[in-house]
């Protein structure tokens with residue numbers, strides 16, 4: 445399967461239906477208020493709880509990452525995809541456990557995406573594997589990786605607090621967790637009928653933070669099952685709840701199904717920063733959220749289990765979160 449390290453396909457119609465989808469008003473989280481200790485943090489924690497429970501995503505303002513760092517990462521991504529084929533080819537491999545992997549095999553079918561994936565934390569351990577071309581890639585993507593991780597850690601602590609578990613619930617496990625960057629490139633849509641860039645899926649992990657160069661993301665409204673396009677104002681970050689947070693929350697929060705469509709005016713790059721526990725660390729439903737009325741709904745699993753799941757799921761087209769549901773058919 446050419447799919448991502450992180451994603452698992454579900455509910456996939458092959459092409460986007462004609463007509464413009466409605467846009468969804470995203471809940472907005474003021475990150476600067478999470479730094480405060482008074483009632484304004486608690487008010488934001490309540491907003492986080494509502495967003496995670498109702499739609500599984502939100503947008504973040506006042507996160508403190510400068511425009512130049514965000515634009516630098518997007519231009520480094522763009523320059524990588526425009527670099528000579530030979531420099532990209534060295535990262536092409538069917539082995540999903542490689543520290544860096546480039547794939548453009550989705551091009552030309554009925555969907556269209558090239559991507560580069562690599563781990564990013566601890567940076568000093570992984571950066572040596574990243575592309576050398578363009579020369580600014582390591583510096584600019586490295587700066588962004590460090591900054592976005594700071595935001596991600598703070599958001600994950602806030603999410604734990606919003607679940608009533610307390611922000612220190614996982615001890616140092618979040619700090620020791622993985623960060624994986626999925627750097628995506630999509631062509632501009634043409635008249636050829638190809639409109640889908642990335643199939644519907646939910647992301648592995650606790651949260652994904654997405655930075656795109658222009659619109660193209662759609663999320664499925666969990667209540668109506670209708671696709672909604674996401675408007676992401678400049679300088680905001682878009683956050684998705686992932687499969688492992690659904691499992692930890694014992695289903696209180698729902699992983700969000702999303703896809704990318706091609707933009708009719710521009711080619712597009714996006715950077716998805718995926719955050720979760722360490723490779724072999726098992727995630728299980730929090731005991732505090734399990735009782736007689738709410739029995740544990742998910743099997744325990746780790747990122748390693750997810751990597752093992754991908755090839756075994758090659759022909760079954762099952763989503764990872766469905767495979768974790770207790771009582772689900774094998």
Ligand SMILES: O=C(O)CCC(=O)C(=O)O
Nearest residue numbers: 626628660661704714716
């Ligand atoms: O490019 C996008 O808008 C979505 C990317 C995405 O969902 C992913 O990389 O998992």
Ligand SMILES: [Fe+2]
Nearest residue numbers: 451646647702
């Ligand atoms: Fe995704």
